[in-house]
Amino acid sequence: MAKITSNILVDVSGGKDVYNALAKAVSAAGLGKSVQVAAVDGFGVKAEGAVVKVLPSGGYYTGVAPEDADRIVQAAASGEGGSPVPAYTTNVRVALKNVGYIDPASIDDYIATRGYEALGGCLTNNTPQDVIAAVKASGLRGRGGAGFPTGLKWEFAGKSAGDKKYVICNADEGDPGAFMDRSVLEGDPHAVLEAMAICGYAIGADEGVIYCRAEYPLAVARLENAINQAEALGLLGDNILGTGFSFKISINLGAGAFVCGEETALINSIEGQRGEPRLKPPFPAAAGLWMKPSNVNNVETYACVRHIFLNGPEWFAGIGTEKSKGTKVFALAGKINNVGLIEVPMGTTLREIIYDIGGGIRGGKQFKAIQTGGPSGGCIPASLLDLPIDYESLASVGSMMGSGGLIVMDEDDCMVNIARYYLDFTVEESCGKCTPCRIGNMRLLEMLEEITSGKGKPEYINELRELGEVIKDASLCGLGQTAPNPVLSTMHYFMDEYEAHIRDHKCPAGACSALLKYVIDPEKCTGCTLCARNCPVDCIAGERRKTHVIDQERCIKCGTCMAKCRFGAISRV
């Protein structure tokens, strides 16, 4: 029987043209028995064009077009082809180990990557206390934002007395700009199920609940499929692997509320209530779902668990920094050349991420800031690019790890406007329970709106700062406690932009349209009338071959005139 000697993996997330061309080229060359073409959902960051990886050489082709198929197939057949691409090869894959490499609909594929081996090992060789001790020794901390030590959380839930306990998976990924959990759920659903079962064994729970965003229908479908497959093989359900341990998992759909990422709000939502956070204590480990001891971790945290048992806690603790162990998945987006998911060891610097992996700023523009931690985080300026990313260092500069969104901003982004954008989000998503969060954030937003429209008063600077601190101190849950971060951090690093808006009524980045003015240079204007004919509100006056003038009162600042002018006579000031 012929043996498959090489594999060609094709990223089909942007379309199937290249995949079809490669499959055709393989059969045309009569290599169907030795070269296999497989479709995968991406290799991490995305650059322009299709990406192809060749195994066993491990090389990549980027920007592949269907015409390249024959050349790639020939090279692959001789066991060669492709070249290393830093954007992919600097990744250290733990949580994303299987994502993009196995068929997520196949439990056989998962088992072939030592799937359910960690669960089997824990059930047969370890006591629940051993399991908790191993997770503690690994140094794994929560990947959902706050970074609480996972092993400690399991220990608390394990020690709580109760006839019934729950393992909950927080799959309510709500940070705008973060999509690593979706990627894990869609690309490697069994990894989450296996970790939940391990946790169930460790804390003494027989039931797991996955709280998943309703906006992720594919993730839900893949999870349902994975649960059915695992139950059919006796890897979930009653008497798992004949050990007497039983564990079943169900899926609960979210309904669109950012605050439900907070664990007690999430628990209320599973119970069918409004997702308002509860007062802590009691913590979920003592009284969570239906007031029973519960352990809540997020998707990425669970996705790390089996590797701790397969490779040993020391191995995991050997990656990363002193206090932040292992790897972290980041969603790289914004004004950067390569966008997508990356997984790097904790302690990697922002500079390495932006320039080595991200390929630098789009269009050769100037880097201004990188936003981490979503609406709870802050903006980090260029002077801190050599900051090694871990929980503590991000907190020390006024931001936070959050779930791992990294949004890169360039010279065209106004930092006051960015702060306003995040406040707009928080005001909409505040559950309304605590007054400082419900009303305080609204007041912050109103001040920022006035500043970005040129009506800000000098005293706003102090008021923003004071009110921000009050909201942080006096709110019950993480949403309110971190909501002012985008304002406070941009005020800290980009005060000049706030002052320019308030004092000079100018937006240095040219983003706040209310503060912009389009003017025609009489020296350069030829009176061609092109701008006047294209103005949507007819506010440009002037006769043919004579200088044109923009009526500032009526101008809506759409910028059409500037784009249309062939003589560079119109500028934005």
Add this chain to the structure above:
Amino acid sequence: MPVADTDMAAKLAELDAYIDSLPTKEGKLITVLHKAQDIIGYLPFDAQHHIARRLGVPSSKVYGVVTFYSFFNIKPKGKYKIACCMGTACFVRGAQAIVDEFKKRLSVETGEATKDMLFSLDTIRCVGACGLAPVISVNGKIYGRVAPDDVNKIIEEYMAKDGGSVG
């Protein structure tokens, strides 16, 4: 309108069958609301009262939950649901201009449907397709790297499908 009434009655009967199939009603309010919105398309007050009676909870609680979560709609949506992503990645790549263009072309505000009920316009928070920013979706179909100039083309694509004309 008797036609609409029988239509709604049939839909509520379908919902009742679902509620009866649940092993327990405790904590199932959100699950039932998801199903109701699947069947009816939105959650009118009549349906909310009906669900309250069937689950044995006050209508005020149902209303409280429906209005808490952005996924639930009290107003009907258009046949083609346009959702513009306003996640951060889309925002910094010009999502606001896309929303404004849709508003202008369809003469609606966000959260509203056109008079002929063909289109409704909403903004949503991150569909997790940040690599394609700015992103919009029409009935779940994703359009990436959208420019304001593409907006009319997208609207016309669905108009053509429906055999309708602009306006």
